[in-house]
Amino acid sequence: xxxxxxxxxxxxxxxxxxxxxxxxxxxxxxxxxxxxxxxxxxxxxxxxxxxxxxxxxxxxxxxxxxxxxxxxxxxxxxxxxxxxxxxxxxxxxxxxxxxxxxxxxxxxxxxxxxxxxxxxxxxxxxxxxxxxxxxxxxxxxxxxxxxxxxxxxxxxxxxxxxxxxxxxxxxxxxxxxxxxxxxxxxxxxxxxxxxxxxxxxxxxxxxxxxxxxxxxxxxxxxxxxxxxxxxxxxxxxxxxxxxxxxxxxxxxxxxxxxxxxxxxxxxxxxxxxxxxxxxxxxxxxxxxxxxxxxxxxxxxxxxxxxxxxxxxxxxxxxxxxxxxxxxxxxxxxxxxxxxxxxxxxxxxxxxxxxxxxxxxxxxxxxxxxxxxxxxxxxxxxxxxxxxxxxxxxxxxxxxxxxxxxxxxxxxxxxxxxxxxxxxxxxxxxxxxxxxxxxxxxxxxxxxxxxxxxxxxxxxxxx
Amino acid sequence: xxxxxxxxxxxxxxxxxxxxxxxxxxxxxxxxxxxxxxxxxxxxxxxxxxxxxxxxxxxxxxxxxxxxxxxxxxxxxxxxxxxxxxxxxxxxxxxxxxxxxxxxxxxxxxxxxxxxxxxxxxxxxxxxxxxxxxxxxxxxxxxxxxxxxxxxxxxxxxxxxxxxxxxxxxxxxxxxxxxxxxxxxxxxxxxxxxxxxxxxxxxxxxxxxxxxxxxxxxxxxxxxxxxxxxxxxxxxxxxxxxxxxxxxxxxxxxxxxxxxxxxxxxxxxxxxxxxxxxxxxxxxxxxxxxxxxxxxxxxxx
Numbered sequence: 001x002x003x004x005x006x007x008x009x010x011x012x013x014x015x016x017x018x019x020x021x022x023x024x025x026x027x028x029x030x031x032x033x034x035x036x037x038x039x040x041x042x043x044x045x046x047x048x049x050x051x052x053x054x055x056x057x058x059x060x061x062x063x064x065x066x067x068x069x070x071x072x073x074x075x076x077x078x079x080x081x082x083x084x085x086x087x088x089x090x091x092x093x094x095x096x097x098x099x100x101x102x103x104x105x106x107x108x109x110x111x112x113x114x115x116x117x118x119x120x121x122x123x124x125x126x127x128x129x130x131x132x133x134x135x136x137x138x139x140x141x142x143x144x145x146x147x148x149x150x151x152x153x154x155x156x157x158x159x160x161x162x163x164x165x166x167x168x169x170x171x172x173x174x175x176x177x178x179x180x181x182x183x184x185x186x187x188x189x190x191x192x193x194x195x196x197x198x199x200x201x202x203x204x205x206x207x208x209x210x211x212x213x214x215x216x217x218x219x220x221x222x223x224x225x226x227x228x229x230x231x232x233x234x235x236x237x238x239x240x241x242x243x244x245x246x247x248x249x250x251x252x253x254x255x256x257x258x259x260x261x262x263x264x265x266x267x268x269x270x271x272x273x274x275x276x277x278x279x280x281x282x283x284x285x286x287x288x289x290x291x292x293x294x295x296x297x298x299x300x301x302x303x304x305x306x307x308x309x310x311x312x313x314x315x316x317x318x319x320x321x322x323x324x325x326x327x328x329x330x331x332x333x334x335x336x337x338x339x340x341x342x343x344x345x346x347x348x349x350x351x352x353x354x355x356x357x358x359x360x361x362x363x364x365x366x367x368x369x370x371x372x373x374x375x376x377x378x379x380x381x382x383x384x385x386x387x388x389x390x391x392x393x394x395x396x397x398x399x400x401x402x403x404x405x406x407x408x409x410x411x412x413x414x415x416x417x418x419x420x421x422x423x424x425x426x427x428x429x430x431x432x433x434x435x436x437x438x439x440x441x442x443x444x445x446x447x448x449x450x451x452x453x454x455x456x457x458x459x460x461x462x
Numbered sequence: 463x464x465x466x467x468x469x470x471x472x473x474x475x476x477x478x479x480x481x482x483x484x485x486x487x488x489x490x491x492x493x494x495x496x497x498x499x500x501x502x503x504x505x506x507x508x509x510x511x512x513x514x515x516x517x518x519x520x521x522x523x524x525x526x527x528x529x530x531x532x533x534x535x536x537x538x539x540x541x542x543x544x545x546x547x548x549x550x551x552x553x554x555x556x557x558x559x560x561x562x563x564x565x566x567x568x569x570x571x572x573x574x575x576x577x578x579x580x581x582x583x584x585x586x587x588x589x590x591x592x593x594x595x596x597x598x599x600x601x602x603x604x605x606x607x608x609x610x611x612x613x614x615x616x617x618x619x620x621x622x623x624x625x626x627x628x629x630x631x632x633x634x635x636x637x638x639x640x641x642x643x644x645x646x647x648x649x650x651x652x653x654x655x656x657x658x659x660x661x662x663x664x665x666x667x668x669x670x671x672x673x674x675x676x677x678x679x680x681x682x683x684x685x686x687x688x689x690x691x692x693x694x695x696x697x698x699x700x701x702x703x704x705x706x707x708x709x710x711x712x713x714x715x716x717x718x719x720x721x722x723x724x725x726x727x728x729x730x731x732x733x734x735x736x737x738x739x740x741x742x743x744x745x746x747x748x749x750x751x752x753x754x755x756x757x758x759x760x761x762x763x
Binding site: 113116117118119133136137139140141142228229287288289291292293297301306358426427430434435437438441442443 | 508510511512513594595596597598614616617618619621622705706708709710711722726727728729
């Protein structure tokens with residue numbers, strides 16, 4: 001297990017490589033993908049894991065032999081394609097009678113779109129990058145219902161897949177269609193070095209966050225910056241955790257919101273969370289520049305110490321790469337909106353895998369699922385893609401940077417509420433972004449926010 | 463008779479060989495997409511799936527009840543009006559200045575003013591984003607020279623009317639081309655007319671009103687209509703680069719809303735319906751403008 005620990009550590013260390021999300025250009029992603037392999041300090045340590053991985057891979061000859069064609073569509077972005085090449089090669093070796101066809105590339109989502117429209121999709125799809133939206137694919141009836149399969153599915157090592165996932169799959173009205181493969185977390189960042197120098201306390205809950213923000217403001221620094229152009233940064237890292245905390249740590253409210261249930265948006269928990277944004281706004285904590293700038297600009301201002309806190313994801317340190325000033329020491333907490341002594345809420349961000357409803361070789365697709373959700377392949381994912389996979393692992397002893405240790409500590413702590421990835425309806429989500437922006441500049445009240453969003457949800461629901 | 467028939471046929475063939483390919487291209491790349499877009503606008507389709515639901519005119523009905531469509535339409539026409547006034551005033555001024563006053567550096571200035579046209583709109587958008595940046599932007603830094611407290615206006619983040627801020631970059635980007643167009647037109651006006659006017663004692667203003675303006679009116683009309691059409695169809699780029707329609711849809715134009723709905727919110731049919739709205743509104747506006755701008759043609763002799 002010690003080896004596996006190291007592997008997992010290498011994964012988080014390289015978590016920096018995780019870019020993605022709609023906001024970043026695909027060129028960015030590719031540029032950083034190259035860097036990620038050098039960025040991982042313990043990559044060489046985990047390289048030795050490869051032989052054991054393929055060893056267990058070949059020992060998987062369970063059940064009937066798989067034959068015929070099996071086609072895999074995978075988007076190549078910030079995580080690169082090394083893992084896919086490797087895992088597909090291993091899978092081929094384990095199933096010599098199967099003809100595996102790879103559809104991989106940075107534009108594959110667009111290239112294969114006509115085939116999804118034409119009802120002739122690939123069997124297996126990795127949902128990441130622009131042009132694919134899991135909720136939309138579910139609504140369009142393009143993905144296979146995996147609810148029953150997932151209940152009993154075992155990986156090639158014979159372990160229940162549902163037991164080893166760090167976070168469970170998203171449920172669409174109680175049904176499962178796609179399984180998260182990559183794990184990442186949203187949260188609030190700051191510079192530990194700056195905080196030490198100025199004598200500011202690092203936040204652990206909402207009270208201490210507001211308290212520190214007061215001191216920061218008094219010292220002439222703006223406490224909080226985000227990107228209004230992409231309002232999901234403040235929503236994912238601040239608003240949603242705040243809603244979960246206000247809802248007694250029950251994240252089902254977010255799932256109801258994602259399913260466009262009107263009543264969920266009217267919950268007092270939503271109002272309480274919105275009022276936290278209002279409090280920040282009225283106290284002048286939110287940098288006025290936020291509303292008009294994009295994520296990169298907000299991150300630059302944060303790195304220049306113009307602002308003390310920024311809502312972002314674990315990919316931030318690597319995304320900013322060489323722009324990070326020396327001595328800058330990222331501090332990280334998944335949420336700052338909980339009551340004193342309350343649980344930390346980690347809102348996760350993932351890329352998932354699924355099987356096409358019109359797949360021609362579902363058997364092979366399920367076997368491939370079982371194949372990739374194993375510890376061996378997961379540790380390879382960490383090593384080859386530079387991002388943590390969604391398989392549980394202990395990540396404590398390592399030479400990783402502080403924020404990675406912080407993140408690992410939080411994600412593995414039983415006192416952390418890990419929120420499974422949630423994909424909202426695109427219409428409702430857009431209205432939420434617009435409304436959150438409007439709220440943050442004082443154009444509307446929280447009541448109007450709720451009104452607008454419930455109207456949108458009601459329209460979608462009918 | 464036989465020979466003349468053949469000649470006629472040859473002539474027809476000759477004409478057809480030039481017009482047919484063009485017609486085919488026009489049909490394939492203009493008529494067909496328009497019809498296809500019209501067809502899609504009658505469906506509820508995500509743009510990703512293999513099934514589409516025919517919903518008749520529902521997309522168009524939804525459009526009438528969507529406040530963002532109206533806001534986008536208003537913003538579009540605001541940009542049209544603003545750009546026509548801004549670009550035509552400045553372009554005419556520069557064109558007259560560079561031709562009629564004949565100073566030495568006119569060639570140099572002509573190139574300078576034309577430069578924004580050579581730069582891609584994307585670059586212009588990024589550039590103006592920096593100018594407008596509230597923290598590190600040029601505009602706030604400049605204004606701060608005159609105030610005690612540093613100015614922190616969020617130029618692209620007003621609660622409403624943010625669309626005003628997109629006018630300066632659009633005008634700045636457009637002047638050069640129309641200036642060159644007018645320079646060429648003014649240079650075509652015979653010098654003798656101006657010489658005669660000088661002898662009669664007409665001042666520069668009179669010469670402009672009674673000689674230059676009537677004789678370059680055709681080019682001005684073309685410029686105005688061209689500005690109108692490119693704005694209605696093409697303001698998408700600058701909006702998408704600078705604001706993506708935000709904050710809170712205050713800078714949304716029809717093009718950006720089409721993109722948003724079709725590719726970000728997966729309502730391809732609705733997007734197609736917006737596309738039809740863009741086409742119809744630019745057709746109507748063109749006809750109206752033609753009528754409004756019609757003047758007696760003045761012959762130069």
